[in-house]
Amino acid sequence: MRIPTVFTPELQKQYHVTGRMVAMAGGLLFAVSAYLPWAYTGAALDNMSYLGGPSTLQFLGLTLGLIVAWCAAMGWIEPWADRRGFARPLIRVSKRVGWTRGSKAMGIGLLAYIVLILVVIAIELRGLVAVEWGGWVALVAALMAFVGTRLLIAGRAPSLERVRSAAWVEIVAIALILLLALLLVAYALNQNDGGIFLSIIAFAGALSAFVLRSGIGAWISEAGQKHRTVLVFSSFLVAFLFPFTQNGSDANMSIATQVLVFAATAVGLNIVVGLAGLLDLGYIAFLGAGAFTAATLSESAFATINWKPPFIVVMLIAGLISASLGLLIGSPTLRVSGDYLAIVTLAFGEIFRITMNNLDGQSGPNLTHGSSGIPAIPNLELFGFDFGKPHVVFGITLGRFSNYFFLMLLIMAVIVLVFTRLNHSRIGRGWVAIREDEKAAEAMGVNVFGLKLLAFAGGAFLAGFAGAVKAHVDVSVIPDQYVFLESAFLLAAVVLGGMGTVIGVILGATLLKLLPEKLRFVSEYRMLLFGLLMVVMMRFRPEGMIPNQRRALEFHSDDEELVQEIEEDLPYEFAEEKS
Incomplete structure (x- = not known):
């Protein structure tokens, strides 16, 4: 959803503030829904039938919900902390993160994540009637987060990669990311349920979209370029440790x-x-x-x-x-x-x-x-x-x-x-x-x-x-x-x-x-899913998941020029630190 430029600055600001409130409420409600039952029995996915005991997939959803709420809240936290002089170095770094852009990507990812889980529950338990009330609460919360993030105006592009950080911080960040990737892959491979595997893929996709859109991905890429030797050796070390998991x-x-x-x-x-x-x-x-x-x-x-x-x-x-x-x-x-x-x-x-x-x-x-x-x-x-x-x-x-x-x-x-x-x-x-x-x-x-x-x-x-x-x-x-x-x-x-x-x-x-290998339960439709995946990728990310910089510029040079023209025409600039 794009806010028409004919709206007055005051009206645009109202949309922006309302979107923050709705997105933050949706994210927090989704996090709370993780403690509610999503399925009638424990036979679906990883047993989402408990009240007060979230399963692993519900806990991953809770993480996504909190990220959405945090991104929405940063529009108020940053000016408040800046005026009172709290943690000024952290605030300066935070202003270079595209929280709004990241929350837009996360809103889509959160909605896709819960829709996929509810569909899998319906397939494995033979009907939507098997979806418990907590699952519908999670869907409503995801819809709120999606609508709220659509009302936000992105503001200036993130520039986190320009932040100078200590070498040990960058190396530790690379090591933690690779470790989390190892744990996630190990957990996914140990699951025999194809629905769990797809849900983990959806979680990883939503998280990756947030990282890329918020500018954190650019900072990680810059750190990887600076410490290429560390990145290569760490990657092979993680791969070497994989059989032990x-x-x-x-x-x-x-x-x-x-x-x-x-x-x-x-x-x-x-x-x-x-x-x-x-x-x-x-x-x-x-x-x-x-x-x-x-x-x-x-x-x-x-x-x-x-x-x-x-x-x-x-x-x-x-x-x-x-x-x-x-x-x-x-x-x-x-x-x-x-x-x-x-x-x-x-x-x-x-x-x-x-x-x-x-x-x-x-x-x-x-x-x-x-x-x-x-x-x-x-x-x-x-x-x-x-x-x-x-x-x-x-x-x-x-x-x-x-x-x-x-x-x-x-x-x-x-x-x-x-x-x-x-x-x-x-x-x-x-x-x-x-x-x-x-x-x-x-x-x-x-x-x-x-x-x-x-x-x-x-x-x-x-x-x-x-x-x-x-x-x-x-x-x-x-x-x-x-x-x-x-x-x-x-x-x-x-x-x-x-x-x-x-x-x-x-x-x-x-x-x-x-x-x-993990979608054998839908073996008749594997090629259909493969074709749909390729169509979606060629439509929304033709340069690939991790593109070459030259090819990325080739595919999106016109889009970037269009975005610049739109931002120049906006009568009101919604920068992250001023919103």
Whole structure:
């Protein structure tokens, strides 16, 4: 809801003040509703049937409600504390936070959160009649918060990133954020109820929207840039600690390992799509090439090549074969672009799958046993360490998939290092120039064809690396694992996360791999939900969840100019510290 500019300043101010009161009341009422029963029985979600005993999801909702109330109240707290001289350094920092902008995002998130929970309760308990009175109170409170935040006028943009803070404060903030992320992911994976998983995703989305809109996200990003080494090592440390939070669960660690394989492949595709701007719809073939190479060179009784080199050598061979396929498909086709290149790469992916099916000893050489593939691939054994055996560390049993998870972490570190080095090199700048305007890049002396070919080969090499590990994780390799739909999911992970970024692509790949696993109770509608998710993202955030700064400016430059024009036309400036 946008306040018409024809309203007088006094009327606009009344809307603003009324919105603060309604939003604050809605947030506080929602927090209180967490202590009320939301469901008739405890069979729905995480047992929301108690009076006075909030469940975990209700407690998360309470947190969102308090944030809305706090944001709304800051319009009065800041001037009051400033006039009385209370905590002036904190007030100066607070004035740089976009509390109103954050509360607008949180109002939408709070409403989406409670609507999702009520829908899940109705589905699991077969009807809205199973929603208790406390759930309806929470819905009314969320509606109040939503309407109240819509009446607010955002005022000036947040500028928290300009605040100078001590290095130890920034490092502690990074560590706390990563720790909270670890706890949230661990809790989500330990839930067998898909509704709980979706509710946690909704909570994380609402919280992330608030952080980004309020300017806190910009401060965190700035802190991460200043302490990049700390951020990288902390991220890998958190990922390393993740298996210790799963109590030896092979099911969760299997999912986590597949997520890492998928994410590593998506980062390789990010070179082709995100940096060079080449639309590849057959990228899954490079992952399959690495997997089949590792399978044929493994110790399996069904392997068709008698040479059994060490696994490190196998990984290099798998990467080189995948890169060779990239050169093979790239050399004759990279002189075309756009839709034509997409069709050619899609055809290549299908050609690869059909070729693997034909290498059965009848239609061609017996290398892959055709549609049966290569089963019984044994577990890896590197430097005396058997990846198939459980190991006890600090009293916690780490099973087979935990071992492969640690291996994929090391491979992911190598892939991320290669990607970031290429991205910030002369080669990376050449790829970006080709993506922006191929003709202009060629006119400026950029070797367009050579860099395109290098992007294809480099991305394929990284996919081959991941495929070599995937063969041993899956125990068997068959051609039907590498179909077009997998290529589509990889491309969606890159677009959804943010083309040209590492963290964004890893986040996108994680979501797209986790959602099908946790939404098995709606297996018939998973593709529908996936399509709706992509439509919503392309409409409201086309640059991705964690976008590259250049692409974010490309997508929103017109919008920012429009916002500036609107703010200049407003007869009354509702700055946060004056409202």
